Amino acid sequence: MNAPIGVIDSGVGGLTVAKAIMELLPNETIYYIGDTARCPYGPRSKQEVRNFTWQMAKALEKMNVKMLVIACNTATAVALESLQKHMPFPVLGVINAGARAAIKETKRNEIVVLATEGTIKSGAYEEAVKSLSTKAKVIPLACPTFVPLVESGEYEGQFSYNLVEKGLKPIENERFDTVILGCTHYPILQKQIEAAVGPDVHVLSSAQETAKDVEAILSYKGELRTEKEPPQHVFHASGSVPIFRSIAERWLEQGALDLHKISFEK
Numbered sequence: 001m002n003a004p005i006g007v008i009d010s011g012v013g014g015l016t017v018a019k020a021i022m023e024l025l026p027n028e029t030i031y032y033i034g035d036t037a038r039c040p041y042g043p044r045s046k047q048e049v050r051n052f053t054w055q056m057a058k059a060l061e062k063m064n065v066k067m068l069v070i071a072c073n074t075a076t077a078v079a080l081e082s083l084q085k086h087m088p089f090p091v092l093g094v095i096n097a098g099a100r101a102a103i104k105e106t107k108r109n110e111i112v113v114l115a116t117e118g119t120i121k122s123g124a125y126e127e128a129v130k131s132l133s134t135k136a137k138v139i140p141l142a143c144p145t146f147v148p149l150v151e152s153g154e155y156e157g158q159f160s161y162n163l164v165e166k167g168l169k170p171i172e173n174e175r176f177d178t179v180i181l182g183c184t185h186y187p188i189l190q191k192q193i194e195a196a197v198g199p200d201v202h203v204l205s206s207a208q209e210t211a212k213d214v215e216a217i218l219s220y221k222g223e224l225r226t227e228k229e230p231p232q233h234v235f236h237a238s239g240s241v242p243i244f245r246s247i248a249e250r251w252l253e254q255g256a257l258d259l260h261k262i263s264f265e266k
């Protein structure tokens with residue numbers, strides 16, 4: 001089926017998942033919404049995050065997507081089940097994929113989960129990890145300064161290394177061999193996070209595992225895109241279009257993105 005795949009996030013973070021989908025499935029079209037006007041979702045109430053996520057899902061339903069990827073852990077934790085129940089197409093979250101990536105990689109079963117306050121409070125990662133391995137120990141840490149840093153677009157200088165190091169201070173005496181980036185914004189800070197935890201720790205995201213899930217679902221349903229012309233991705237941001245463009249074009253290594261402003265009712 002030649003319809004697009006919908007991808008949503010509170011902001012630019014879901015682009016880390018979109019990029020992995022583009023790499024694994026280069027013939028697929030992506031319609032992306034980043035709710036940058038209301039980002040971050042991490043400190044918001046469950047109800048608010050659920051409402052905002054539903055608004056984005058509805059907008060993509062109107063654009064006739066064939067499936068939806070909730071490329072936001074905070075939104076996955078509170079809205080995945082209800083969207084799966086009510087949307088007329090498959091809906092995929094990122095938390096199970098992140099947990100799977102960590103369990104595949106860890107040797108000592110000591111896993112740090114870095115995520116937003118909302119995701120950490122939900123306990124969704126612990127649950128997902130425990131459902132795959134009863135031996136695994138999960139050390140959760142909320143990193144509330146990381147998403148605003150990424151969304152500012154100023155995440156490349158020494159300042160970003162200092163801020164990440166400070167954010168990871170609470171786990172400096174913990175033992176772990178694997179870090180899950182349990183927020184889709186964090187792979188944009190991968191270098192800074194790797195520098196802070198040192199070379200012996202694996203730092204993983206859910207992006208590649210999620211892309212594999214997308215492929216599995218579409219091929220099982222016989223819905224992979226068959227058209228020969230290259231896909232035309234479309235991006236939407238509810239906040240600043242120039243800032244979104246600058247981050248997205250850098251991260252995706254593509255110029256002249258087809259990018260539009262989108263508004264949601266309060």
Ligand code: DGL
Nearest residue numbers: 010013041042073074184
């Ligand atoms: N990128 C999102 C996540 O994976 C949310 C970041 C936020 O808005 O706080 O959780």
